[in-house]
Amino acid sequence: MSGNSFGKALVLTTFGESHGKAVGGVLDGFPSNIEIDIDFIQSELNRRKPLSAIFSTSREEEDCVEILSGLFENKSTGAPIAFLVYNADQRPIDYEYLKEAYRPSHADFTYQQKYGHRDYRGGGRASARETLARVIGGAFSKILLKRNDITIQSWISQIGPFQMRNPACTSPPNPSPQGEGNIQHPASNFQDTASCILHPASVSLPAEVLDFLDQLKRDGDTAGGIISCSVTGVPAGLGEPVFDKLQADLAKAMLSINTVKGFEYGSGFGSASMKGSEHNDCFVSEKGKIKTLTNFSGGIQGGISNGEEIFFRVAFKPVSSLMKEQETVTTDGTPIRIPAKGRHDVCVVPRALPIVEAMAALVLADHLLRMSYNL
Amino acid sequence: MSGNSFGKALVLTTFGESHGKAVGGVLDGFPSNIEIDIDFIQSELNRRKPLSAIFSTSREEEDCVEILSGLFENKSTGAPIAFLVYNADQRPIDYEYLKEAYRPSHADFTYQQKYGHRDYRGGGRASARETLARVIGGAFSKILLKRNDITIQSWISQIGPFQMRNPACTSPPNPSPQGEGNIQHPASNFQDTASCILHPASVSLPAEVLDFLDQLKRDGDTAGGIISCSVTGVPAGLGEPVFDKLQADLAKAMLSINTVKGFEYGSGFGSASMKGSEHNDCFVSEKGKIKTLTNFSGGIQGGISNGEEIFFRVAFKPVSSLMKEQETVTTDGTPIRIPAKGRHDVCVVPRALPIVEAMAALVLADHLLRMSYNL
């Protein structure tokens, strides 16, 4: 009822506050007898770290995953896999001034209203550190998906007002007003785009984007963005037809991430402007396999995967923690100015890539296990 | 695991196929001792009926709700409320030709892949008739919400490529590229807009929209659209902070509706282009009550309602059932042309209004009960 668990067959429960002892989770329902590469788990965690001075001024945290249970001789036993990451860099003194103040667009006010008592240091459960547990749970899920030849790849398609295009992409214009021309693209283009964004040091971002981010940093301001995600290799049959449609569970997964404001899949919001005759994906038979000619359906029909690429997009607002003084009120309504303090991400979208992928992996692994139970 | 239930404290389970005996549901967790107005339940159901010749050529079905349990002397007893609507207008002969064919962008193919055996008449569980049970469950939820002064109001903000504006609305331009200028609007404007759309016969749709729909009907084609929804009167504290964020459950609820392709709340996709300093909602104290000056947060912060208006938008694709011949394949991959047959909605968006509201009502009533348990 308190919503700290996610999934039905594969259930991730997370715990921990940003300034408590540790954040962690329990992954229950993971099949037995599966070899686990701990280095891969840690490498996924490392993707959450601040990427470069372009995007962030944050501390370099050393987040090391510790597995407490569920593995024996490097293989899963079917028992719950508990893990944690200790919070090394605790500086509660940073937050004392926020004991009474409600930061704009943070969860301080709503937590106080709901719980009457809150850990005001760093946002408690609302901290992005909670997503550490999601990334670890997602990494285990990816191991399961990989054994079934399912691949998840996300990339940044917008930073602030700038839409990002993969120059290698030669496909026709995108029918979706928000889209990046990907609906009919081969997956390879996605991967090209993605790889350049995943390692921003190795690619030249357009000068205008660099200027934009640089100016924001100087202003103590922040930018939002859009992440796109593609899942390939999904067999037909994942998802349940009514409330647990695959897209419904993906939508919930994405909207459960801090700062996410929107979700669309396949043709998305752009579909509202299309005609049915344009939008319908025709079935054809190729080499004995039934597939669709186009993929406005985004790989899901009637809530169930159809074997085509699953494609969705997630909108992130600019983060609310600014390096500027802001006006707000205290718990008793008194106006107050809160100073520009603490660490600061100009744009969290790059660090959100592994989180989007982790949540997608949890949804797909859950439905993969649920499908195996159906058949 | 099969996903025919929705909610945690208030659980709706639905059953029934479009061409079976009945569709219905069981609503479990509804509090006892609450007076139920059956006429209101039926009136919500009536809102699902084909509205007018502008939008639809469908049969006029007489859908009457029958309550089987959970009420005694017109009050709830705390026992599960079971209800059903018999399927009166069964014409299975209509669908015989679809026994072997996979209709484009329907669930025929995915159901066959998942289940190996399917009720091919009218789509089975994928039929929009399943939403009858949602509307009934939502109507019960609205009774609960109304006792707590919570009001849900939806309206059409886009049909095909045409964005709809309420002429009475004099608010400043909308910061969201997809929006209708509503983010800072008083709720009364929403209701004006809504009322004109809810009763299309009584309002003059812009001539260009009428022409567009008329042309689609002659072409046997279909249009999508966007529905906006506002929830007012919500106290602070609804929603759970991590996976069951209020927006996450709303997103799942909306994406579980057939033909929905996207969800955004508050500033939505438009937030990606905004700066943090523009987007942050400042807290102020007015007459001893803490509120926000703007509402880009859409009434939800950290997953929990903050007492402001909750606002979200839902994108609908054009429906896949066309009144035109279409090419597809049979279950063994043989190309086939399926004829233009059956009933036909040019645009389902008007009929989706009560469904969007019902799903929102289920989410809010569920979290209202969960909040009462928290405190």
Added chain:
Amino acid sequence: MSGNSFGKALVLTTFGESHGKAVGGVLDGFPSNIEIDIDFIQSELNRRKPLSAIFSTSREEEDCVEILSGLFENKSTGAPIAFLVYNADQRPIDYEYLKEAYRPSHADFTYQQKYGHRDYRGGGRASARETLARVIGGAFSKILLKRNDITIQSWISQIGPFQMRNPACTSPPNPSPQGEGNIQHPASNFQDTASCILHPASVSLPAEVLDFLDQLKRDGDTAGGIISCSVTGVPAGLGEPVFDKLQADLAKAMLSINTVKGFEYGSGFGSASMKGSEHNDCFVSEKGKIKTLTNFSGGIQGGISNGEEIFFRVAFKPVSSLMKEQETVTTDGTPIRIPAKGRHDVCVVPRALPIVEAMAALVLADHLLRMSYNL
């Protein structure tokens, strides 16, 4: 949260009051493509009917199951299977005198305390008619189990103070003080015992038992009893090791039946008096198959089936509805005498056999599906 659903992979939700329109249920998670013999479902339902004048003075109700959804061409589709039984024999006038009185050892008082509003006619949800839905859900489960060669057989091992022995049974004395010598018996003995009790007309109950029941009937009094149940053909691996141990789910299933006061499996309460060296079941290998020499474990070790016969016993109190005047109080505490009215079962244990089997079938089918998902 309201507890009207049972199971995790295979979920039965029941609804309906004894004097409402209907009782019924929704069975969700039943696999697709399984042939359903409706006659078998109805035959299970018929086993709940009053057996003979020996045990009951009750009305002969004609309970006919009506399937509303989830089947197509006599096979399951994977969609939820909804069913109901209309309440034909409604005589609410019978119960008017109970509007204000709390019957001893009934749920009248607790329902009033919990809900503040109750359907006082015949006990509402506390009526044994609710178990109709369990028997139907159990019958579907039995179809699933039978396809996996799993058989459930229950029989009466005690009526009032009389322990029942199968005369064909030549096995050594029972180490359990409550038991019937069954712990090391071959399953065939169980079936002999069971068959004679299942069809009481065809067997001569011991004269002393007949006299006992006859006297109770004349006194307007009631008797309890014990039902034993054996499940054979269960493969090793059903059950989950911690909270959802197979015996834990069976215990919950049985204690959820009205009038059940106790549950034991394998050696049961008798095990408390045994030594570990007597109680341990030795493993041996027979024809390449590992099995146990004895079965004090009752077919379950560490919460998981081991392939041996699963055996458990369920204690039923004498039903609380007497054909004698009784003293009690009204809702405001005033003493009142309630008359001897209504229909009357001298001993419900024979009618409880299909209910015990149904609940066992639901538990085993649920875990069978959960196991298939584990592997």
Added chain:
Amino acid sequence: MSGNSFGKALVLTTFGESHGKAVGGVLDGFPSNIEIDIDFIQSELNRRKPLSAIFSTSREEEDCVEILSGLFENKSTGAPIAFLVYNADQRPIDYEYLKEAYRPSHADFTYQQKYGHRDYRGGGRASARETLARVIGGAFSKILLKRNDITIQSWISQIGPFQMRNPACTSPPNPSPQGEGNIQHPASNFQDTASCILHPASVSLPAEVLDFLDQLKRDGDTAGGIISCSVTGVPAGLGEPVFDKLQADLAKAMLSINTVKGFEYGSGFGSASMKGSEHNDCFVSEKGKIKTLTNFSGGIQGGISNGEEIFFRVAFKPVSSLMKEQETVTTDGTPIRIPAKGRHDVCVVPRALPIVEAMAALVLADHLLRMSYNL
């Protein structure tokens, strides 16, 4: 689906193997703003320790609870409470000889069948160390119950074949063949009995029991027993009427404890021999409060607490770990003798008292929260 979580409103998830890094749990749904006495939590944990040389030859483990999250300034925040106990005394070498052998009446065989891969050191999840997490979760629950004046008290009523009587108890003979004359007793008698058993050093066990235990120790053998439990101060209204009856959830809770073989509440198995006219609990009004004259119902009617004392009994088999050589087979069916090794409890019943209470506390706290949501 894997059954490592318990409860609906208050959910305990446990993790950890006996020879892994740690055992622990996550308690989700615990209300905010409740003061937590960590010393009390630790004192409950200490009750699990080997009591004295009379009952055990086990190591003296120092089990210290570490709370990772969910508390701030010694009060709960409403966030999940994660905790763990590190496994200090790991001697995996002890168990190497069990890599291939299936110990009689242990879970070795069933785990191997179910998972194909298991942690053979000390039983993995089947180890009694898993109950550490239950006791901690139960201790938190007791804090919640105490604020609502609900008290749980358990005591030993049988060791091996010896029934234990509190000499202070002058009540009339017990109508239940298994019982200890407690059904109509005032709660004070229960507590007397309990206190002497909880601190065995301070009481003279009957000489025949001491002799019996001493002989078992010399033989390397083990004894079972029965624990009784009383819950007082429970308001009317806890429990749900159909599947989640209070007694059903208690039964599941108890049968989920290792080595438990039976559960009965109120009149229990003894009720089978009683007549309805003897068994019915008459309602009377005393000082404006409606109560029952007798309590064969065990404080629960129709699945819902009626305000009287809740009373139940739990049967424990003798533990399977013997200090004698035993015959069994290896994973490939080869006969093998396993030596008398490891640590050894002659009778675990005294150490099970806090576990029985913890599971009862979890059930009652869960239903207390569920009731608060109902009303």
